[in-house]
Structures are given as structure tokens and as C-alpha cells.
Amino acid sequence: MVRPVVDTELCTGCGTCESLCPDVFEVGDDDKSHVINEEGCNGCDCQEAVDSCPEGAISLVE
Ligand code: SF4
Structure with missing residues (x-):
């Protein structure tokens, strides 16, 4: 099973991932996306x- 990982150094908190997959990602008070x-x-x-993350901050790892 793959699992998503967010590189918070790259994430700008734009919210695109949360919009696409709200069950998986949530932008926190720190304006960074977190895998929930x-x-x-x-x-x-x-x-x-x-593919939609403008910063290339999301990876899928095995
Ligand atoms: S799409 Fe990328 S930059 Fe935008 S909130 Fe998600 S991880 Fe961060």
C-alpha cells in the first residue's frame, strides 16, 4: 500500500491537496498540509x- 507524505519544507499551504483529497490532507494552523x-x-x-501540488511537495511512498 502506498502512503502519502508531505514535505513541509516545500509546502506553501495552498490547499489544493486538501481540496482534492479532504480525507487525507488537512492544512493546519501552521499553513502546512498534513496527512491526517x-x-x-x-x-x-x-x-x-x-501531480497537482505546485511545489512538488507530495510523495507517495511504499
Ligand atoms: S498542494 Fe502542495 S503546496 Fe499546496 S497545500 Fe498541498 S502539499 Fe502544500
Whole structure:
């Protein structure tokens, strides 16, 4: 199973990933996206979030 990881050094908190996969990503008070449910990726296409992140901050790891 793949799980998503956010590089918070790169993330600008734009919210695109949260919009695409709200079960998986949440932009916190620190204006960084955080993975709130790794297994939420099974119910959506996190690859789209990876491809849509303007900073290239999201990775899918095995
Ligand atoms: S799409 Fe990328 S830059 Fe935007 S909030 Fe998500 S991880 Fe951060």
C-alpha cells in the first residue's frame, strides 16, 4: 500500500491537496498540509494530488 507524505519544507499551504483529497490532507494552523489519514488514499486518487501540488511537495511512498 502506498502512503502519502508531505514535505513541509516545500509546502506553501495552498490547499489544493486538501481540496482534492479532504480525507487525507488537512492544512493546519501552521499553513502546512498534513496527512491526517494515510489510508484515506485507498478511497481517492492521491496521484492527482501529487501531480497537482505546485511545489512538488507530495510523495507517495511504499
Ligand atoms: S498542494 Fe502542495 S503546496 Fe499546496 S497545500 Fe498541498 S502539499 Fe502544500
